[in-house]
Amino acid sequence: MSVLTQSKEDYLEAILVISLEKKWVRVSDLADYLGVKMSSVATGIRFLAENGLVNHEKYGYIELTREGIRVAKQVYARHKTLYKFLHDFLGLSEPVAWRDACRMEHVLDAKTMKRLLKFLEFIETCPEGEPLWLSNFHSFLKTGKRPEPCLRREK
Amino acid sequence: MSVLTQSKEDYLEAILVISLEKKWVRVSDLADYLGVKMSSVATGIRFLAENGLVNHEKYGYIELTREGIRVAKQVYARHKTLYKFLHDFLGLSEPVAWRDACRMEHVLDAKTMKRLLKFLEFIETCPEGEPLWLSNFHSFLKTGKRPEPCLRREK
DNA sequence: TTATAATGTTAGCGTTGTCTAACATTGTTC
DNA sequence: GAACAATGTTAGACAACGCTAACATTATAA
Incomplete structure (x- = not known):
């Protein structure tokens, strides 16, 4: 085509x-x-x-x-992935995230789309639900401060 | 202007x-x-x-x-921020990251750019250097497996 | 059913940004 | 300095895509 x-x-x-x-x-x-x-x-x-x-x-x-x-489904899938990244992960408002996703969906390399998908998968398949560092990031966005010292490996 | x-x-x-x-x-x-x-x-x-x-x-x-x-400096700054995100964080190759950054730099909302910058700052100012979850993500990209169970808060 | 509103189409224009082809200037080499 | 190469400019074509204006069709309501 x-x-x-x-x-x-x-x-x-x-x-x-x-x-x-x-x-x-x-x-x-x-x-x-x-x-x-x-x-x-x-x-x-x-x-x-x-x-x-x-x-x-x-x-x-x-x-x-x-x-x-x-x-259409391909395009829509890209749009939704980008929206999820911008809205759910970066915490951008719905209209901004939706519009930027629409603009990005046409220009990104397939590799980049795949990688973003991988990243979202990495977060979503975390065995304990939302990873702590992500909560920390979101609270960092709100307050500008880290709620906790960075995490260390469990002993 | x-x-x-x-x-x-x-x-x-x-x-x-x-x-x-x-x-x-x-x-x-x-x-x-x-x-x-x-x-x-x-x-x-x-x-x-x-x-x-x-x-x-x-x-x-x-x-x-x-x-x-x-x-020009404004545009270049956006380009570099996006490149850093795509290359250093998502681990995309230099040419793909550079080209996609160039395409994104013109279409993203200022709020989105700021938010990405915040995210990079969040990572870079981690008190212990590269956060473990990020290493885990990068190794997840390579192997498809999580190298460790998700991190928990220190006791 | 006829007048009017809503919807859809077409033609033609303007903008942006590329290109090719032809021409102009500048630089280089003998 | 003359010939040629390299570089730069201009004119004009074309493609994409939006628009307005004029017209066509369909739906609605009196």
Whole structure:
């Protein structure tokens, strides 16, 4: 499949996300969701339709094709991973984390995405739940101080 | 000052970086460094000159103005912070980390940059040097296994 | 059912930023 | 200093992607 631009990936992801809630996705939904005009959506969707990523009849609903779903899910997965890192780990607010995740999702190397995922996995699979150093970091963010001296290996 | 595009920020940063080594910066240096043609550099530089960010006489050397230096240093600082996170912390290779940092540096919210900086500070100011959990993470990256059970608070 | 509102499409424009090709200047070498 | 190489500039094309304005279709409500 031809390489998609950032904008096209955004359209695909938006269709997926909207369709998680709305059953039918229309041009106006996408325009609202992405903050662009309907005419811009129309242009973008035409391209995606011509390239077999969406089905769309004039004045009708928009639907992802099998291939479109595949791509959209990839993009959405990257978005969620980045969001988790920015929001759950770095503690950024929901809107900032969501927007930055959206901007990062198109530019990062696959290796970087994988590595971030590894990092989140490292935290989440900690045998004792949230690791102490992470609590310490979050409290460091709030107070500017370390709540405890750094941890040492258990004796 | 007018808001600069990603491309313009890249030109400014590149001038700064090159001038750290070369004393004189020329159009060809920038073209090599950024992987674009000289004609593209010429266009970009003209804009920057018109907006008081660089000095450049036809067929001459390129120099940042005071304002240009200010902006370039900001961009470079973001780049270095991101690089440190991607390379030193996540353990990504130098080229991947450098390139992704370059892509991220233009899109992240100031809050996100600050927060990343905080995180790096949290690690670097650990009283005992590199925290054990970080070593554990790096070894987790290599082996896929945790070298130790998670740390507990000292008794 | 007809007027109006909402929605969707198309054409055409502006911006950004790259490129190629042609031309201009400067540097180098004999 | 003449010829050639290296470097720099300009003009013009193209791609992406947003926009406005005008028009087309569909939905809604009187």
